[in-house]
Amino acid sequence: MALRVALVYNDPIPDRYSQMGEAAAVADVLDAVKAVDAALTSQGYSVTKLSLVPPLNEVRAALSRLDVDVIFNLFEGFAGQPETEAMVAGMMMVLGKTFTGSEAPTLALALDKAKTKELLVAAGLPTPRYQVLRPENVDSFMLSYPCIVKPVAEDASHGLTQDSVVHNPASLAQQVEKICTNYGGRALVEEFLDGRQISVTILGNRKPYVLFISEIVFSLPPELPRIFTFGAKWLADDIYYDRTTPICPAVVDEELRVQLSDMSIATYKLLGCRGYARVDLRLDARGYPNILEVNPNPDIAIPSWSEEGSGLLYHQIVERIVKLAFDGE
Numbered sequence: 146m147a148l149r150v151a152l153v154y155n156d157p158i159p160d161r162y163s164q165m166g167e168a169a170a171v172a173d174v175l176d177a178v179k180a181v182d183a184a185l186t187s188q189g190y191s192v193t194k195l196s197l198v199p200p201l202n203e204v205r206a207a208l209s210r211l212d213v214d215v216i217f218n219l220f221e222g223f224a225g226q227p228e229t230e231a232m233v234a235g236m237m238m239v240l241g242k243t244f245t246g247s248e249a250p251t252l253a254l255a256l257d258k259a260k261t262k263e264l265l266v267a268a269g270l271p272t273p274r275y276q277v278l279r280p281e282n283v284d285s286f287m288l289s290y291p292c293i294v295k296p297v298a299e300d301a302s303h304g305l306t307q308d309s310v311v312h313n314p315a316s317l318a319q320q321v322e323k324i325c326t327n328y329g330g331r332a333l334v335e336e337f338l339d340g341r342q343i344s345v346t347i348l349g350n351r352k353p354y355v356l357f358i359s360e361i362v363f364s365l366p367p368e369l370p371r372i373f374t375f376g377a378k379w380l381a382d383d384i385y386y387d388r389t390t391p392i393c394p395a396v397v398d399e400e401l402r403v404q405l406s407d408m409s410i411a412t413y414k415l416l417g418c419r420g421y422a423r424v425d426l427r428l429d430a431r432g433y434p435n436i437l438e439v440n441p442n443p444d445i446a447i448p449s450w451s452e453e454g455s456g457l458l459y460h461q462i463v464e465r466i467v468k469l470a471f472d473g474e
Contacts, residue, residue, distance in 0.1 A: 147191040151211050154178050154219040156196040176446035177219050184460035199223055205236050215470050216244035245470045246420040247441035255439045256298050258333050268415055271435045273335040280322050291337040294320035296328035304328050310337050310370035340428030345409035348421050353413050355406045357454030360395035364388045393454035404434055420469045
């Protein structure tokens with residue numbers, strides 16, 4: 146009998162991101178649903194789809210009614226409420242459901258970039274120097290310019306624009322005010338590294354391994370900072386969209402490949418990731434990797450997952466993720 150899989154995801158409904166022109170990141174989940182559905186159906190799985198909408202008590206009821214063997218968890222949080230990603234995974238855990246990807250504590254931890262960096266520092270893993278600032282304490286800034294200002298608890302590059310890299314107190318104060326007003330009241334300020342931006346995608350549970358290493362190559366005018374903005378990901382008419390190119394597999398020498406792999410797997414284990422995740426890194430002036438953040442349950446829509454980089458067909462990767470929901474390894 147065919148394995149019964151439910152694709153669970155967030156219905157992209159209007160929200161505060163829509164008001165800020167950032168709705169594209171929310172709607173992108175539908176591409177992942179389509180890709181995973183096609184991959185599993187082509188291999189004989191019995192697939193149903195469940196689109197979740199608030200409130201959370203109705204979400205719990207909908208999940209409890211699912212009669213399937215495994216949930217393929219594509220839920221990214223209700224737009225404007227990124228913390229609900231972990232809350233819904235927590236519901237799946239309480240209900241005793243088998244589901245793909247990381248569990249609730251890992252999702253909550255990875256969402257909070259400041260807490261993640263605290264762990265990285267305590268574990269001796271390199272990450273850019275940082276502070277958490279608000280408008281009322283911006284005068285306590287102790288880092289070196291240039292810096293990049295991000296929301297503490299968002300994903301999908303929300304809040305990242307060409308103005309996010311700051312070079313002086315005035316622009317720092319302006320960006321901290323903007324981020325705190327629009328994204329939850331805290332800004333993560335990091336010393337900006339202008340080296341290569343590389344991502345390491347990992348599969349596994351207790352024995353994780355690198356699936357592929359990719360790179361974002363920038364061909365921007367010199368006056369624009371080399372960062373992966375919201376526009377680079379989602380807005381086709383944005384200069385960053387045209388001038389940032391994902392390359393997979395990344396061209397790295399053996400020494401760098403080992404550094405990236407070892408560091409990323411250590412980070413994956415540190416945060417308790419399960420199934421699959423992506424670790425984003427940036428090289429410093431010495432060419433040494435520094436960890437920027439961890440993305441459990443990252444975007445899995447084609448072409449995000451390169452067959453060229455992994456040596457596997459897309460449906461094979463999706464099937465491995467399903468099997469990892471049952472497998473402790």
